[in-house]
Amino acid sequence: MKVQLLDESTINQIAAGEVIERPASVVKELVENSLDAGASQVTVEVIEGGKSLIRIADNGEGMSPEDARLALQRHATSKLRSASDLFSIKTMGFRGEALPSIASISRLTLDTRTAASDKGLRLSLEGGKELKEESLGSAVGTIISVSDLFYNVPARKKFLKADSTELSQIIAVLEKMILANPKVRFKLTSTGRIILQSTGNEQLLEAVVSIYGKDIASKLLPLVLDTGPRLKIHGLVSLPTYLKNDRKGQVFFVNNRPVNDGILIKALREGFRNTIPTNQHPYAFIFIDIDPSQVDVNVHPAKLEVRFANSQDIFSAVRSAVNNALLGSVTKASDELPEPVRSETSDSTIPRSKIQNPKLSAPSWTPAMLPKWEELISTSGSKTPDTSTRVPITTGSTHTAPAFQVNDSYIAAIMDGELALIDQHAAQERLLFDIFSERLARQETASQQLLVPIVLELSARESVLLNDQLDNLHAMGFELSASGANSFLIRSVPVEIAQRDPNEVLKEVLTELLEDGTGKVDRDALLKMMACKAAIKAGQRLNSSEIAALIDDLQKHPSARTCPHGRPTVIKLSAKELARMFKRT
Numbered sequence: 001m002k003v004q005l006l007d008e009s010t011i012n013q014i015a016a017g018e019v020i021e022r023p024a025s026v027v028k029e030l031v032e033n034s035l036d037a038g039a040s041q042v043t044v045e046v047i048e049g050g051k052s053l054i055r056i057a058d059n060g061e062g063m064s065p066e067d068a069r070l071a072l073q074r075h076a077t078s079k080l081r082s083a084s085d086l087f088s089i090k091t092m093g094f095r096g097e098a099l100p101s102i103a104s105i106s107r108l109t110l111d112t113r114t115a116a117s118d119k120g121l122r123l124s125l126e127g128g129k130e131l132k133e134e135s136l137g138s139a140v141g142t143i144i145s146v147s148d149l150f151y152n153v154p155a156r157k158k159f160l161k162a163d164s165t166e167l168s169q170i171i172a173v174l175e176k177m178i179l180a181n182p183k184v185r186f187k188l189t190s191t192g193r194i195i196l197q198s199t200g201n202e203q204l205l206e207a208v209v210s211i212y213g214k215d216i217a218s219k220l221l222p223l224v225l226d227t228g229p230r231l232k233i234h235g236l237v238s239l240p241t242y243l244k245n246d247r248k249g250q251v252f253f254v255n256n257r258p259v260n261d262g263i264l265i266k267a268l269r270e271g272f273r274n275t276i277p278t279n280q281h282p283y284a285f286i287f288i289d290i291d292p293s294q295v296d297v298n299v300h301p302a303k304l305e306v307r308f309a310n311s312q313d314i315f316s317a318v319r320s321a322v323n324n325a326l327l328g329s330v331t332k333a334s335d336e337l338p339e340p341v342r343s344e345t346s347d348s349t350i351p352r353s354k355i356q357n358p359k360l361s362a363p364s365w366t367p368a369m370l371p372k373w374e375e376l377i378s379t380s381g382s383k384t385p386d387t388s389t390r391v392p393i394t395t396g397s398t399h400t401a402p403a404f405q406v407n408d409s410y411i412a413a414i415m416d417g418e419l420a421l422i423d424q425h426a427a428q429e430r431l432l433f434d435i436f437s438e439r440l441a442r443q444e445t446a447s448q449q450l451l452v453p454i455v456l457e458l459s460a461r462e463s464v465l466l467n468d469q470l471d472n473l474h475a476m477g478f479e480l481s482a483s484g485a486n487s488f489l490i491r492s493v494p495v496e497i498a499q500r501d502p503n504e505v506l507k508e509v510l511t512e513l514l515e516d517g518t519g520k521v522d523r524d525a526l527l528k529m530m531a532c533k534a535a536i537k538a539g540q541r542l543n544s545s546e547i548a549a550l551i552d553d554l555q556k557h558p559s560a561r562t563c564p565h566g567r568p569t570v571i572k573l574s575a576k577e578l579a580r581m582f583k584r585t
């Protein structure tokens with residue numbers, strides 16, 4: 001007989017293949033279970049990016065011993081009784097696949113206790129097979145430890161990325177959980193170090209701050225649109241002056257599930273039409289509450305795609321919600337909404353009343369209370385927090401540039417008796433790269449101490465990357481120390497960048513590290529990034545002494561004729577070549 005039924009553990013491994021791609025998928029499934037169990041506190045601990053250990057502890061309702069045993073079997077769920085329930089699902093899970101799938105590809109222990117029982121239960125499994133069952137004293141709730149993920153599926157294990165990349169995926173999952181559940185206190189640690197921590201105090205803004213750092217608190221506008229019971233939108237969008245070079249600061253939720261959807265992205269973009277450059281993106285945390293019959297969120301269990309019954313309506317609603325937020329006219333929200341809950345705990349710079357979770361505080365707003373972003377535009381110019389920032393390396397550049405800087409990007413000069421055309425950015429990038437690497441080779445540092453240490457506020461992901469690079473940065477002349485979960489104190493900087501805002505240079509480098517995504521940036525690559533970010537930009541007006549200094553440096557470093565990416569930094573034309581070009585020969 002050729003046709004045979006697959007055994008249970010093979011079936012579970014196949015199911016695992018569909019939902020469990022990497023440690024972050026385990027975190028997603030298990031944290032969803034904790035939320036479904038009504039937890040108000042969820043702690044996630046990982047080691048080696050979750051490859052060797054993921055432990056998730058919650059204070060939810062727990063499981064009785066019978067339920068715990070059943071939960072580890074395929075298609076066992078407490079969330080669905082019949083197919084008709086499928087259309088009114090309120091929980092995150094319902095397939096009853098996650099636990100047995102994860103168990104089949106790891107060594108798993110499950111500790112759990114309900115309030116009804118005074119003893120807890122521990123189940124230990126390996127590759128889905130139960131090894132041991134013991135009773136133990138434990139708090140009400142559930143702790144699931146997943147060790148050695150994919151230990152029995154080498155083909156999958158092989159595809160896992162560097163620990164820091166896997167950790168960054170886990171952070172991304174938890175960031176969305178934190179945003180969607182401001183009432184829940186989340187904590188993520190990696191080998192004991194706190195990476196992410198939310199307060200669980202119900203405020204969306206505070207959830208955002210726990211992820212993106214304190215700087216963002218004063219840069220967000222509330223967004224509310226209430227079109228009745230079928231469609232409500234709320235959230236926060238950044239001022240048109242506070243932009244990113246990528247869309248990583250944008251998260252959309254449909255009925256509280258994070259989703260990826262082109263329509264929503266486009267609608268946000270349209271809402272900002274004509275207020276921001278096309279290559280820059282606002283931060284946006286947008287929650288769409290829609291009649292469940294009008295949306296199919298189950299297009300794919302892991303890919304977070306949605307299908308709207310009427311996508312044009314959604315598009316217009318999101319666009320006008322964004323538009324209204326920018327115009328400062330808040331659409332009147334329904335009157336039954338509770339009065340805003342005031343919190344004194346935040347140290348953000350704008351009054352709490354303006355920045356609370358819009359769902360709660362909408363009725364108390366008036367347009368006049370919104371930050372005046374028009375003023376911010378005119379006073380801060382194009383200043384933005386990310387790599388787009390253009391700030392002169394020296395002050396006082398109001399000086400009229402000498403007639404030979406072309407297009408604020410190239411310099412025409414005489415060097416060694418030849419006409420030299422210099423690409424100011426490429427040239428300085430090369431010089432900085434050479435100076436940094438020479439110094440590193442000689443194990444010297446040339447730091448300039450800052451009069452007052454500068455605080456660098458980072459997102460969780462940025463601080464993971466920065467921590468990875470602390471040794472390299474130190475070798476380059478930065479003196480940095482952690483001063484909180486996601487903030488650092490900068491005490492010294494390399495002399496070459498002393499004229500630049502170190503916060504900005506470091507943030508630009510971190511953005512590039514985030515984009516790199518491999519988690520394997522070595523010192524040389526970091527040097528290149530630093531040189532690029534610290535260098536004069538193309539399009540930056542230079543004064544005559546800056547130009548003279550650049551030419552002088554180039555003459556002292558004759559090797560600096562190509563930039564670290566291999567493009568030329570200087571094009572020279574000798575008298576002979578000029579003569580030929582003028583057809584004098």
Ligand code: ADP
Nearest residue numbers: 033037071077078093094095096097098099142
């Ligand atoms: P699903 O979430 O789709 O029901 P799972 O395999 O993820 O399937 O979980 C199976 C069942 O185990 C859940 O329905 C729930 O009853 C129970 N369970 C899982 N995790 C927890 C938890 N952290 N706390 C309480 N019960 C849980």
Ligand code: MG
Nearest residue numbers: 029033093098
């Ligand atoms: Mg589940």
